[in-house]
Amino acid sequence: MKVTVSRKAHFNAAHRLFNNKWSQKKNDIVFGKCNNPNFHGHNYELIVSVTGKINTDTGYVIDMILLKRIIKQEVEDKLDHKNLNLDVKEFESINPTAENICIFIYNKIKPKLDPNLDLEITLYETPRNFVKYSGS
Amino acid sequence: MKVTVSRKAHFNAAHRLFNNKWSQKKNDIVFGKCNNPNFHGHNYELIVSVTGKINTDTGYVIDMILLKRIIKQEVEDKLDHKNLNLDVKEFESINPTAENICIFIYNKIKPKLDPNLDLEITLYETPRNFVKYSGS
Amino acid sequence: MKVTVSRKAHFNAAHRLFNNKWSQKKNDIVFGKCNNPNFHGHNYELIVSVTGKINTDTGYVIDMILLKRIIKQEVEDKLDHKNLNLDVKEFESINPTAENICIFIYNKIKPKLDPNLDLEITLYETPRNFVKYSGS
Amino acid sequence: MKVTVSRKAHFNAAHRLFNNKWSQKKNDIVFGKCNNPNFHGHNYELIVSVTGKINTDTGYVIDMILLKRIIKQEVEDKLDHKNLNLDVKEFESINPTAENICIFIYNKIKPKLDPNLDLEITLYETPRNFVKYSGS
Amino acid sequence: MKVTVSRKAHFNAAHRLFNNKWSQKKNDIVFGKCNNPNFHGHNYELIVSVTGKINTDTGYVIDMILLKRIIKQEVEDKLDHKNLNLDVKEFESINPTAENICIFIYNKIKPKLDPNLDLEITLYETPRNFVKYSGS
Amino acid sequence: MKVTVSRKAHFNAAHRLFNNKWSQKKNDIVFGKCNNPNFHGHNYELIVSVTGKINTDTGYVIDMILLKRIIKQEVEDKLDHKNLNLDVKEFESINPTAENICIFIYNKIKPKLDPNLDLEITLYETPRNFVKYSGS
Numbered sequence: 001m002k003v004t005v006s007r008k009a010h011f012n013a014a015h016r017l018f019n020n021k022w023s024q025k026k027n028d029i030v031f032g033k034c035n036n037p038n039f040h041g042h043n044y045e046l047i048v049s050v051t052g053k054i055n056t057d058t059g060y061v062i063d064m065i066l067l068k069r070i071i072k073q074e075v076e077d078k079l080d081h082k083n084l085n086l087d088v089k090e091f092e093s094i095n096p097t098a099e100n101i102c103i104f105i106y107n108k109i110k111p112k113l114d115p116n117l118d119l120e121i122t123l124y125e126t127p128r129n130f131v132k133y134s135g136s
Numbered sequence: 137m138k139v140t141v142s143r144k145a146h147f148n149a150a151h152r153l154f155n156n157k158w159s160q161k162k163n164d165i166v167f168g169k170c171n172n173p174n175f176h177g178h179n180y181e182l183i184v185s186v187t188g189k190i191n192t193d194t195g196y197v198i199d200m201i202l203l204k205r206i207i208k209q210e211v212e213d214k215l216d217h218k219n220l221n222l223d224v225k226e227f228e229s230i231n232p233t234a235e236n237i238c239i240f241i242y243n244k245i246k247p248k249l250d251p252n253l254d255l256e257i258t259l260y261e262t263p264r265n266f267v268k269y270s271g272s
Numbered sequence: 273m274k275v276t277v278s279r280k281a282h283f284n285a286a287h288r289l290f291n292n293k294w295s296q297k298k299n300d301i302v303f304g305k306c307n308n309p310n311f312h313g314h315n316y317e318l319i320v321s322v323t324g325k326i327n328t329d330t331g332y333v334i335d336m337i338l339l340k341r342i343i344k345q346e347v348e349d350k351l352d353h354k355n356l357n358l359d360v361k362e363f364e365s366i367n368p369t370a371e372n373i374c375i376f377i378y379n380k381i382k383p384k385l386d387p388n389l390d391l392e393i394t395l396y397e398t399p400r401n402f403v404k405y406s407g408s
Numbered sequence: 409m410k411v412t413v414s415r416k417a418h419f420n421a422a423h424r425l426f427n428n429k430w431s432q433k434k435n436d437i438v439f440g441k442c443n444n445p446n447f448h449g450h451n452y453e454l455i456v457s458v459t460g461k462i463n464t465d466t467g468y469v470i471d472m473i474l475l476k477r478i479i480k481q482e483v484e485d486k487l488d489h490k491n492l493n494l495d496v497k498e499f500e501s502i503n504p505t506a507e508n509i510c511i512f513i514y515n516k517i518k519p520k521l522d523p524n525l526d527l528e529i530t531l532y533e534t535p536r537n538f539v540k541y542s543g544s
Numbered sequence: 545m546k547v548t549v550s551r552k553a554h555f556n557a558a559h560r561l562f563n564n565k566w567s568q569k570k571n572d573i574v575f576g577k578c579n580n581p582n583f584h585g586h587n588y589e590l591i592v593s594v595t596g597k598i599n600t601d602t603g604y605v606i607d608m609i610l611l612k613r614i615i616k617q618e619v620e621d622k623l624d625h626k627n628l629n630l631d632v633k634e635f636e637s638i639n640p641t642a643e644n645i646c647i648f649i650y651n652k653i654k655p656k657l658d659p660n661l662d663l664e665i666t667l668y669e670t671p672r673n674f675v676k677y678s679g680s
Numbered sequence: 681m682k683v684t685v686s687r688k689a690h691f692n693a694a695h696r697l698f699n700n701k702w703s704q705k706k707n708d709i710v711f712g713k714c715n716n717p718n719f720h721g722h723n724y725e726l727i728v729s730v731t732g733k734i735n736t737d738t739g740y741v742i743d744m745i746l747l748k749r750i751i752k753q754e755v756e757d758k759l760d761h762k763n764l765n766l767d768v769k770e771f772e773s774i775n776p777t778a779e780n781i782c783i784f785i786y787n788k789i790k791p792k793l794d795p796n797l798d799l800e801i802t803l804y805e806t807p808r809n810f811v812k813y814s815g816s
Binding site for chain 2: 289291293294302303304366367368369370371372374375399400401402403404405408
């Protein structure tokens with residue numbers, strides 16, 4: 001009998017989309033104004049969803065205080081008020097699209113959870129565009 | 137060919153989280169300010185999602201008026217403006233966490249639906265924390 | 273390793289719910305005020321969700337500009353500011369319930385996508401009622 | 409010492425924008441697709457805001473149950489699931505723009521309130537367009 | 545040249561509405577299920593709006609970090625996860641309606657601000673009901 | 681008899697807060713992580729509110745298509761997907777705080793409107809922080 005618990009968080013960051021193996025022209029065609037060399041930015045809204053059995057002593061799947069602390073250490077401290085391309089080493093070689101940021105966050109949080117818990121990450125890049133990843 | 141139809145509802149309630157087999161000290165450590173003996177409360181926002189085949193005569197999976205009535209009788213009448221610990225007998229022995237309230241709601245609504253329909257309950261305890269349960 | 277990307281869109285339309293094989297009386301009982309012969313209307317909010325592998329050159333599952341264009345051509349141009357019963361031939365014989373509009377949208381968008389991509393449509397008829405369809 | 413209390417409500421309706429003193433061509437230029445002769449529609453979201461002194465016995469500016477009843481009788485019963493052009497006599501000669509519907513609602517609710525209370529109406533025609541009117 | 549800056553915050557609390565000078569019967573008539581002697585509760589969403597001139601050195605009307613700290617000390621620490629009737633001395637003799645809580649918050653925050661700054665408090669008791677107070 | 685009509689819009693941008701007349705240390709104390717020299721960013725959500733008399737021929741205060749076009753030319757084309765500090769000349773010497781961006785937007789839109797219309801700009805820097813300016 002499994003329940004999914006979700007917690008919202010957020011961070012603000014600058015980024016730029018481009019592929020450094022491509023010409024400037026091809027980057028402009030593919031990424032358009034997302035390829036502004038001076039960067040643009042977003043308020044990223046995050047939903048971290050954890051699925052597992054309820055602990056019958058507490059009535060919790062996971063203590064929300066613990067989950068909040070993991071999100072702070074693994075996501076907010078690493079990404080909030082950062083330039084993703086310049087300040088986060090994982091995005092030196094990987095394009096910081098919403099898809100890739102979502103996988104980055106999944107990979108940071110998953111090892112911090114009890115292995116019996118499943119994880120899904122939902123990341124809003126804007127109120128109109130969002131992505132979801134659950135590890136496979 | 138199955139479609140999921142969802143309806144939002146809401147109720148307000150007071151509650152307190154604690155395990156009556158534990159010491160006051162242990163309860164404070166685990167539940168923190170959620171263990172205020174004078175209670176605190178929430179606006180619970182509820183999404184009831186029903187999955188099944190479309191009736192070709194009506195174009196409906198389920199008549200929303202019927203679903204609205206079931207939600208009123210099984211959830212709002214039982215939980216709205218209540219103290220979950222004191223006014224709802226199921227929570228005398230079960231901690232009224234979001235997880236357990238979500239299962240309570242599932243168990244109340246499921247028997248009222250056509251057995252061919254699947255049910256999922258999403259319950260927001262706050263705009264930032266929510267849980268989901270679909271019966272297994 | 274699959275990621276789901278979603279984009280929100282919207283359209284406004286008038287409609288009326290009824291079954292032309294039924295008597296006026298039966299239609300009134302089943303569809304109530306949704307059967308106003310002069311029509312009523314909604315702001316439909318749409319979420320188009322596409323699941324697939326990330327293209328390692330772009331970091332995209334699908335280019336959002338392309339998805340936006342498909343939504344414009346297949347949904348907004350066909351349904352926005354329309355009377356669904358009178359202006360859209362598919363709804364001459366099918367009741368324009370949220371369920372049926374959701375399937376209509378799925379069937380319009382799916383053939384425009386790479387066959388390796390999965391599609392899910394979420395359609396809000398009101399902020400309180402919504403439906404979801406993913407093709408089976 | 410005045411406080412403003414607000415309550416949200418909603419209704420769905422069909423409408424068409426046009427000026428019957430103008431040619432079809434001029435109507436098309438000015439109102440574009442809002443002039444579809446078969447109508448389109450909206451979910452109108454309404455905020456009714458009442459300003460006045462607090463009653464020291466109740467702690468209320470106005471009893472929300474009373475305000476809810478006034479909104480039901482004066483707005484929902486008159487406009488919900490209606491065709492504004494065909495079913496509401498006030499809009500036979502007045503174009504049912506958001507501005508004019510907002511004034512209509514103000515004029516219906518104001519006489520039902522204690523004359524010492526001020527009234528402001530906010531009407532969302534879509535989540536992106538809204539209007540406000542407070543009687544002068 | 546004045547600008548208004550606003551910050552959102554939130555707290556959860558239990559309360560009960562009643563007038564201790566009235567009979568049980570009159571309280572039931574006036575306050576209905578809000579008068580449950582076992583309490584009910586809400587997620588209160590708060591908007592604190594401060595109006596003043598922009599400091600030309602910083603470009604700020606007020607440092608948001610400072611405003612956030614004042615809200616934490618004066619509102620969240622005093623009201624979050626509390627029973628308003630039992631845990632907050634001001635509401636021993638005043639009914640904790642949204643109107644009165646809004647004035648309470650105004651009176652706590654105003655003295656902590658530079659006297660040249662104007663203050664307005666908006667308090668959502670539910671997503672559908674909210675109140676506003678600006679000191680006069 | 682005046683009505684206010686509002687339209688929402690949005691843009692994404694990178695920025696950095698600092699005062700170039702101050703030391704690095706003072707900038708860090710005052711602006712904290714908002715002073716990241718590599719920039720961070722936001723999804724700015726904008727509400728443009730125009731107040732005036734209703735044109736009795738159209739039922740409009742202002743044609744929303746016209747207002748949408750002004751917002752595109754004066755705000756989106758100038759600020760969307762830009763680095764405010766590097767790409768917008770007005771912010772070379774003025775700190776791009778939400779307050780100053782709000783005034784910038786007011787000053788761009790006001791001259792494009794009929795002088796009889798009043799203007800108010802609301803700018804959300806995050807879903808939790810927003811500012812408002814109406815010209816005085």
